[in-house]
Amino acid sequence: MKKLIGLKKTKAAVFISGKGSNLENLIKFSKKKISPISLNLIISNTSYAKGLRYSKKYNIQKKVIFFKNKKLAEKKIFKILLKKNINLICLAGFMRILSRNFIKKFKGKIINIHPSLLPKYKGLNTHKKAIENNDKYAGCSVHFVTAKIDSGKIIMQKKVKIKKNDTVDSLSKKVLKKEHLLYPAAIKKIYN
Numbered sequence: 789m790k791k792l793i794g795l796k797k798t799k800a801a802v803f804i805s806g807k808g809s810n811l812e813n814l815i816k817f818s819k820k821k822i823s824p825i826s827l828n829l830i831i832s833n834t835s836y837a838k839g840l841r842y843s844k845k846y847n848i849q850k851k852v853i854f855f856k857n858k859k860l861a862e863k864k865i866f867k868i869l870l871k872k873n874i875n876l877i878c879l880a881g882f883m884r885i886l887s888r889n890f891i892k893k894f895k896g897k898i899i900n901i902h903p904s905l906l907p908k909y910k911g912l913n914t915h916k917k918a919i920e921n922n923d924k925y926a927g928c929s930v931h932f933v934t935a936k937i938d939s940g941k942i943i944m945q946k947k948v949k950i951k952k953n954d955t956v957d958s959l960s961k962k963v964l965k966k967e968h969l970l971y972p973a974a975i976k977k978i979y980n
């Protein structure tokens with residue numbers, strides 16, 4: 789992608805379903821001079837997402853779009869994205885699968901953070917699987933989103949050592965810390 793540092797920032801939206809720690813981390817990153825993105829929109833598929841509170845805290849527009857009817861939901865999202873000139877979508881704990889059609893419309897402009905060292909452990913319960921398989925390392929990946937779940941081109945990864953006494957909880961906390969370093973780094977990499 790085009791080198792944007794020093795030029796106008798790319799407008800980005802973050803899609804969430806939960807806590808939003810990656811969202812807040814990306815908001816903080818986007819405010820830095822070196823960030824190639826500005827963060828202009830938060831989308832959630834549920835009104836219960838704790839991360840929605842960052843809308844008020846940082847004065848960023850939010851929209852809750854229910855996915856009961858996916859086609860309709862994506863139509864609404866698409867309209868908002870166009871209206872706001874959004875050129876990058878960052879999925880951050882967004883627990884809905886976007887349709888092939890939607891992904892095609894934003895080809896190469898949707899990225900996701902996933903809590904495993906892809907291609908290992910696509911889908912859910914990644915830390916549980918890594919511990920059960922006695923893996924030496926867990927980690928996180930940022931990748932481009934394609935119609936095949938958690939399978940698009942990997943942009944960057946970070947590793948975490950799994951210790952003998954690690955639980956799903958302790959491991960997910962360690963990996964989340966790495967996620968907060970990884971997501972901004974991966975975004976910088978895309979635009980450099």
Ligand code: GAR
Nearest residue numbers: 806807808809810811881901902903
């Ligand atoms: C993160 O660990 C992220 O990698 C994961 O959900 C968590 C969201 O945390 N994403 C997925 O599992 C996607 N399949 P956050 O709401 O605090 O950013």
